[in-house]
Amino acid sequence: MGEATTPAPSVHLLATPSFHTPPGVPWETTEGATDAELVTEFAGRASFRTFDRPNPLTADNASFMRHILEIGSADFLAHATVTVYIAGISCTACNDVTSCGRLTVTATTAHRAQNRPAEGVVPAAIADDEQLSRLVRESFRDMQFVYDELVAAVEESLSEEPNPLIRAQRARQVARVVLPDGTTSSVVVTGSVRDWRDFIAQRGRAHSDPEIRTIAVECLREIAPVAPVLFDDLHIVAAPDGGEMVEAPPS
Numbered sequence: 001m002g003e004a005t006t007p008a009p010s011v012h013l014l015a016t017p018s019f020h021t022p023p024g025v026p027w028e029t030t031e032g033a034t035d036a037e038l039v040t041e042f043a044g045r046a047s048f049r050t051f052d053r054p055n056p057l058t059a060d061n062a063s064f065m066r067h068i069l070e071i072g073s074a075d076f077l078a079h080a081t082v083t084v085y086i087a088g089i090s091c092t093a094c095n096d097v098t099s100c101g102r103l104t105v106t107a108t109t110a111h112r113a114q115n116r117p118a119e120g121v122v123p124a125a126i127a128d129d130e131q132l133s134r135l136v137r138e139s140f141r142d143m144q145f146v147y148d149e150l151v152a153a154v155e156e157s158l159s160e161e162p163n164p165l166i167r168a169q170r171a172r173q174v175a176r177v178v179l180p181d182g183t184t185s186s187v188v189v190t191g192s193v194r195d196w197r198d199f200i201a202q203r204g205r206a207h208s209d210p211e212i213r214t215i216a217v218e219c220l221r222e223i224a225p226v227a228p229v230l231f232d233d234l235h236i237v238a239a240p241d242g243g244e245m246v247e248a249p250p251s
Contacts, residue, residue: 008088009211011218014188015083016226026051030061036080036193036227037061043076044068065229077194077230082223086215087186090121093211094185100199103191119184124210124243136182143178150175193230196223200231204246206239217244 019035019042021027027045029038041061045051053059058067068076086097098105120140126132154171161167191199196219202208204216217236224231239245 009093009215009218010087011215011222012085012087013082013222013226014085015081015190017080017082033061033229034225034227036082037065037229039080040068040076040193040227040230041065043079044073047076062229069230069233074194074197077197078192080193080227080230081190082193082196082226083188083190084219084222085186085188086219088121089185089187089215090182090211091179091185092181093209093215094187096203096209096212097187097189097199097215100195100203102195103189103199106188108186108188120180120182121184121211123182124214140180140182143180146178147175150178193227197231197234200234200246201248201251204234204248206241206245208245210241210243213239213245214243216246220246 017035017039019029019038021029027042030041033041038061041064044064045053058064068074089097094105094107097103098107120136122133122136126136151168151171151174154174155167158167158170161170200216200220200223202216203212204220205213208216220231220234220236224234233249235247236244237247
């Protein structure tokens, strides 16, 4: 049977940029800069035609990156992309991530897999309340029973369909109607550094839903090392509710 657990979203880095200096360009990389920072700097210097670094105040990568952020030229950050895998989140949080503008999201939910019970999460707001947590877990077990019964009944009603895979797929499609928003999901998400900054800053605020806020905080922890200079103005701090949040500069 399905089970509900306290949400503990995890974020794992899957892919980051790899920078290759093009031939024939008078370009010298800054020692210690990451590939994500280098591709962003290259895009900016190509636009401004400043490969020779004429301004000593923005001669190295870090100073140039901060200058780009200060003048609002965030489009250059769109050239550095990062892919992460986010697991252990609810369908509600999954939908929230999916709705975030330019991020590319591939979602997978447990109930789409044949012969696997769906799982769910208990909202953090009631995780410490034994009675309410038990109520959620019991309701999820009841839902799983109804889901399994629907799958079996619909498959039986489609006995004239010779393909068993099609029967199972159609049965799960029908039974899915009873699955709650708390059903566990996972997502593969790709976005540029610009898009990740926007997601983390917006969803990491104090007033955001606690689950999506936790996801934003964990994304910052995992992604920031890919381009430290481009995330050093976003800070993880204590939230009013005792959790964590992201402190970002005014937009």
